[in-house]
Amino acid sequence: MRCGQRARGAELLDTPASILWLHHDLRLADNPALLAALERGGPVIPVYIDSSEDEGTWAPGAASRWWLHHSLASLGAALQTRGSALILRRGPALATLRTLCRECGADAVYWNRRYEPALRARDTAIESELRNAGLLAECRGGALLVEPGTVLTQDHAPYQVYTPFRRRLLEQLQFATARMAPAKLPAPSHWPDSLELAALQYLPQIPWDAGLASAWQPGEAGAARQLQSFIDSALGRYAQARDQPGIRGSSRLSPHLHHGELSMRQVWQAVLQSKQPADASGRAKFLDELVWREFAWHLLHHFPHTTEAPLRGEFTRFPWQQSPALLRTWQRGRTGIPLVDAGMRELWHSGWMHNRVRMIAASFLVKNLRLPWQAGARWFWDTLVDADLANNTLGWQWVAGCGADAAPYFRIFNPVTQGEKFDPQGLYLRRWLPELARLGDEDLQAPWLAPAARLRAAGVELGGNYPLPIVDLKDSRNAALAAYKDMRGAD
DNA sequence: TTTTGAGTTGTTCGA
DNA sequence: GTCGAACAACTCAAA
Secondary structure, X not given: OHHHHHHHHHHHHOXXXXXXXXXXXXXXXOOHHHHHHHXXXXXXXXXXXXXXXXXXXXXXXXXXXXXXXXXXXXXXXXXHOOOOOOEEEEOOHHHHHHXXXXXXXXXXXXXXXXXXXXXXXXXXXXXXXXXXOOOEEEEEOOOXXXXXXXXXXXXXXXXXXXXXXXXXXXXXXOOOOOOOOOOOOOOOXXXXXXXXXXXXXXXXXXXXXXXXXXXXXXXXXXXXXXXXXXXXXXXXXXXXXXXXXXXXXXXXXXXXXXXXXXXXXXHHHHHHHOOOXXXXXXXHHHHHHHHHHHHHHHHHHHOHHHHOOOOOHHHHHOOOOOOHHHHHHHHOOOOOXXXXXXXXXXXXXXXXXXXXXXXXXXXXXXXXXXXXXXHXXXXXXXXXXXXXXXXXXXXXXXXXXXXXXXXXXXXXXXXXXXXXXXXXXXXXHHHHOHHHOOOOHHHHOOHHHOOHXXXXXXXXXXXXXXXXXXXXXXXXXXXXXXXXXXXXXXX
């Protein structure tokens, strides 16, 4: 209704067109930049620019690009039903925006702020360059619950421990109700040229994406469905079920949140409004995970170098091993440790890995193989559909013990123990390791310990159709502890 | 300035 | 099988 009034006003006032520059906010509901552009009144020209060169070494990886392709298709269709369209361009963002303004006679650019270190600097530069050129440049915060940098200790220092950060964030958390998507977007009299979606070449050359397509529905509509189905069927048991990789106990919202198909406050409010009393513990636990996501972006804001280097400086001299062969074995899910391999194959196949298994697979790389966490972070970056610079950085540094509020170094996951605890019936292992599926529960987590006759009966040949462990879990654990001790003693 | 309490997700060992 | 202690101190945040 409000939008209708504005559209009428726009015709009367003949306001020049505005560019709505979309990137990781691929939604029409609760989109602050879109709302601001609509409030101005003139025609709105939604644009997506492939500006990978602006993003440096952290341009979207292969799995994220696949997601982007489908999310952009979905957004374009949603815009069409609202009398609008999505213009696609490629090139450096500033130059492309200038060109577009010239072509469309637009005098304003609206967008939602990004917080990746490289893009933060770029956005600031774009803002001032556009203003210098006499254009209106309006940047909004739409991706997070609170702006990074605004949650500070009494000494105005950044929090480095989660619990006090959460306490402070919740104290200062306040925001308006999430806004609905507009029914119509005022269109310009002439649309500028657009690339075809296929021209962005976000889809893989060789079709490895069938597993992704069967696992996900990118786009705002798919995100809304996922949110609703999570609240209806998994939120109540989330506190326990989220830790079991064999069942659908987690929200699976991460790729939707990463690409901005949902805003944080939409999710937050939808979860708060779910009224079933049985949801209370699950709800609290899930909101906690959202605050962790905020914490990750807050940390990256204050410590932008942590995408490459450990937050705790002493870890720069940790004796990591260099072994492309071992790294590749881990990447391919051929380590001979079933839970690690299952996770790595889930990742490769579906572009996602269950959170608990992420910790275990990461711990195995960093501690048992003693390969640098940065190598793991890179692989996740390329293969995860939810690859998120802040979460990925925090997660890897947490596992490696070199980050904020990190796990003490001596906490080393044992994949066998973890499997017995969180996948006791082997649902997860059998799904991703069909060659082990006929082993009994008692042999599944550590097949190298199983009697030869039982292996034979299950059709498992270690070193044949399934590898022997590439390291001994106990020995490699002790070696990691020793390396840690060396690092600390080397002052 | 000093002190105090606390800190996502674990494993192993020995009683 | 179950339980508590040890692991190793250290840093953070607030009083």
